[in-house]
Amino acid sequence: MKTPRTTPSRLAKRAVYDEETIHAILDEGLFCTVSYVSDGEPRAIPTAYGREGNRLFIHGSVGSHFIRELENGGPVCLTVTLVDGLVLAKSGFSHSVNYRSVVVFARAEKVENGEEKVKALARITDQLVPGRWECLRPETESEVRKTTVLAFPLEEASAKVRTGGPNDEPEDLALPIWSGVIPVRTVRDQPQPDATSAGLPLPAHLA
């Protein structure tokens, strides 16, 4: 949704607000950065997350200072950034980065219902490895009780996307300096079993 806070003062052409783009970026990320205010000062913590519909979930120990500060419902800013490429121009000034980022302004809503909590934990786990949750032993009541789940509505969210090659100044175009894009990707390598799994076949969701 476009609000004064989600409207950038510069390069507004890079801003997008459609749900499909925002959800796709959120679904590809592995970590978000959670920024909040504590005693008037900024704090930021990277953490895993998951999305279901128009809500983003994070979790933590009920004893975590960070989680307890957020559950008071103060304003929070969540960001997810994916780097797609390094944009190399002929001048330093025209260098750039291809990226997709999402910024969400929201306040935490504590998920109290046990069944809802477990669903959210499944989303957070499957964000890292799709299909993982259904292979696991069920959570115990004690584990659910020891975990706080916070939901953030994705109402005031926006994305910024930069794609394409460098935009060099016209007078620089003839310079014999290599310009273009170095694509950047996050890759998952071959899963490495621990000692207890050396004899187990790699399950389908990891193949």
Place this chain on the structure above:
Amino acid sequence: MKTPRTTPSRLAKRAVYDEETIHAILDEGLFCTVSYVSDGEPRAIPTAYGREGNRLFIHGSVGSHFIRELENGGPVCLTVTLVDGLVLAKSGFSHSVNYRSVVVFARAEKVENGEEKVKALARITDQLVPGRWECLRPETESEVRKTTVLAFPLEEASAKVRTGGPNDEPEDLALPIWSGVIPVRTVRDQPQPDATSAGLPLPAHLA
């Protein structure tokens, strides 16, 4: 440096404060997230950065609202996060992520000297592609004038590092559920020249 703000309330064993570890994480990242407070509310913006000695630099247009808010010298929290692996346990509760992150609390110092500004811009460019700056045409005076460079001292900085496999509960170890680590890496693919560079050889710093 260990201060109350850089001491985590949970999993304090993951926190490290030595300069070597902090610098190595900062030198590997591509983007940082800059969190600050505006009208009492948290804001966060992902941006490129560079490091020289014990200072971290970011840059932006002199007209950028974001940069102008920071240059007032209010408190800022910078974070860099590198994801190294997905830690798959036999229970959802024991899932984790291997990561290296740095959190810096600091206030912006505006770099006013032109020569110092250019040096900082070189660091920001070479952070993305080492060796890039010396291949470029020199910055013009106007470009330097149109760019604000902010320096953040790395005094109050800490890192968090998680490595290794899952820590399953003893009673879960015999479950026939695959557990282990999926290594995650950021890779750079073959550079793609733009139209002006199709005839140019790939320079050594990109090979």
